[in-house]
Amino acid sequence: MAFFERHKADKIGDAVFRGVSYFFAVLVVVLMLFIFAVLFKESLPSIRKFGLKFLTSAAWDPVQLEFGALPAIYGTIVSSIIAIVIAVPISLGIAIFLTEMAPKGLRGPIGTAIELLASIPSIIYGMWGLFVFAPFLSDHIEPWIIDHLGFIPIFNGAPLGIGMLPAGFILSIMIIPFISSVSREIFQMVPPIMKESGYGVGATKWEVIRKVVIPYTRSGLMGAVILGLGRALGETMAVTFVIGNSHEISKALLDPATSISATLANEFTEAVDPVYLSSLVELGLILFVITFIVLVFSKLLIGGFSYKGGRP
């Protein structure tokens, strides 16, 4: 008898435990949908008022209540592209250095150091950007750029030290540890036999990297880069400090600009009119959708979300 009662209790226990864990697993899905739904609902006044024009209009006029997302979207995308353009070669350099070149004794410490840097809060990057890097840029780097490269429209402007280019640069420093530690892991997955066969036929180190390692890891690297892009797109604090918060679209990368996240951080608690607030939420929704698409893309490239555990 006792056995059956215990058996029954166990069965109930199992069902409850399974149910509870199922509940929390599904919670993730529900949460995602709920975020979408709430953002969408809160942006309705703005969607009704501006429609699709919101995406293409450059107006940002809190007096007349005319809003358009274009400058913010432009700033978000351009600053992230700058970040990627700078960060990718450097991160790959770091990854190559760590997996193929550095003496064995250095690999561990430097690798760990870089991964640690990935955990530094983004506000630290923003603050450093404003206090240390922006004055440095405006005193030493930007005047030179304007004098020597100013004939190219994107390198024109005033040497403020804050603007699109500085924001992109700070972002790139922020995502370098991120991309480089992921690519390092990916490089380490290349079977040694493949590299050795390269060396066996007399290839140089660089040839092995270029013709064996990179082709073998291409899709993974793409995924890592896009993951970094996802980070850059949604980053708030590192950008807000240094982008300049100007709702103007300027060709010159030295000019101040704005991004979706910077606009939210600056204006969200201040927007009085419901349409103003709703436009800001819609900006948030757009950011959410853009990063969602980018991240889905990166997940598909990196691949492999099926269950692989349980083996000894």
Added chain:
Amino acid sequence: MRKLLIAVVLMLLMAGGSSAADLINGAGATFPYPLYSKWAYEYAKKTGIKLNYQSIGSGGGIKQIKEKTVDFGASDAPLTAKELTEAGLFQFPMAIGGVVPVVNIKGISAGQIRLTPDVLADMFLGKVTRWNDKKIIDINPGVTLPDDKITVVHRSDGSGTTWIFANYLDKISKEWHDRAGFGTAVNWPAGVGGKGNEGVAAYVKRIKGSIGYVEYAYALQNKLTHAKLQNREKNFVDPSIESFSAAGASADWKNTPGFSVVLTDQPGKNSWPISGATFIIVRRQPEDCANAKAVLGFFDWAYSDGAGMARSLDYVPMPKNVSEIMEDAWTKEIKCKGQAVWKR
């Protein structure tokens, strides 16, 4: 881990248990922030009642009081009587101050450069773009101005400072009126945006050839270089407690509906042209009576005992006759559950 959980449970229990009258939450204008913090600091020492004031901008203050996320809002931009009635709000002035154009030009010290309303508007419209523009040189004989680009610095957030400044430009420039208008945030024709008076001050300090606008107290504390400005009677005046008082002298608080007094471009030989009062906004029918009483108690103390502190921090406190008008209005207008919250 277990200890942490106990701590959390304790905190949640404490959340249930204490009255809301010993903590007052307010948010809004950045201009009076140093003043309100000073008052809060002294008041907490004296009474134990804590007033948590966060400077998030006047736009934010108005929004948060409308959404009832704070106990009072603060704004440098007065709401109109109509807006107040519609939202069930009540406003009263706490201090008078001025908005000051500040510059960062090589070799120019405070008060050395003079600006007329036209030139100021043209700079902020992006029409005058270099410091050695003829229009600037003409009104500044004897001053050597560099051939530097003018960078306009404005607020990136909703702000009463912007409201007062833009309200002034709107009054004196037709083109500004047509292109930008005025509000707590406007569609800036030119420039870089800084968050808060602090952000603008920081950018002006950092960017060579910049011009921005901040509240007087911020200009003083940051040792920023202010410009002299030509007022309505064609005098070039410096910003000071006296010139703000002069601008406030002609205000008729008693007969202005909603106490919605605007002090820009006022008559008077010594009036600073970009002056304004800073306001506190509360709900006409608060739900938490004890809390509402605590809020008014604080500002009653600020009107009387706080006036000296205001002057020491370069704010113009409200004269006694004005504060009396306000406290009478509290009794008449602010009702909690049908009862007057404040009795003088």
Added chain:
Amino acid sequence: MNFFYLRRKFYNILALTVSLLSAGFGIFFLFWILKDVISFGLPALNGSFFTELPAPPGAEGGGVAHAILGTFFVTVVATAIGVPSGILAGTYLSEYGRKSKTASTVRFLSDILVSAPSIVIGVFVYAVLVKPFGGFSAIAGAVALSIIMLPVIVRTAEEVLKLVPDATREAALALGAPHWKVTVQVVYRGARRGITTGVLLAVARVSGETAPLLFTSFNNSFWNFKMTEPTATLTVTIFNYALGPYEDWHTKAWGAAFLITASVLVLTVLARLLVTRRSAG
């Protein structure tokens, strides 16, 4: 022949130099930041920094004790919400769902939610917890952080639970233990260290977050012990102080930056030490 060889050798050296330089460049900047955080931050730390409330602007002295406490409480509450839910969801993925469609969807969405813009999470929590309930509150900030934490915990929990071999589970099941007991007493025990690592990393990640707190836990110039009132946090304090005009504020912002960076790094190092100890033992 010789020429080709030289050319290949030249390219090899060139490419390796370039990657060495770029590695050096990246590492240089990262350490530059770290150096500044230490050299500006360390002098700001003193007794009153840790024990006092802020002095009114312009006045010297005071500290950020309330923000240290605020960050601590908001993070603890976020952990108390995020960790159990995350572990349970991870348990479902590794013990029950495995290859099911639900499990793959959850995995996929968690991976995306991990990198979702944190400021948008702040906007979301503002819309569901701040506006309807009439006020900024510490609990709203904690919920926002727990949402950011949740997917991190889900994925790490699953990863480490997966490492427990099925043979162990089968052995326990064969002894007649119910599945839930096997999970709690055998699988969790086996993965204890891994789970702790994951929790530490997640705590490190959220304690440095600023953006989701701006519209949720807001700020407070006093001590706050109530979950329903706004609270100061170190990161929001950095944001306000760094953009402020006073030298004294900047110093305090650097001090707070040092403190938060140091704590995050210590947590991360601790987590890594746990991992190495596991692989060694």
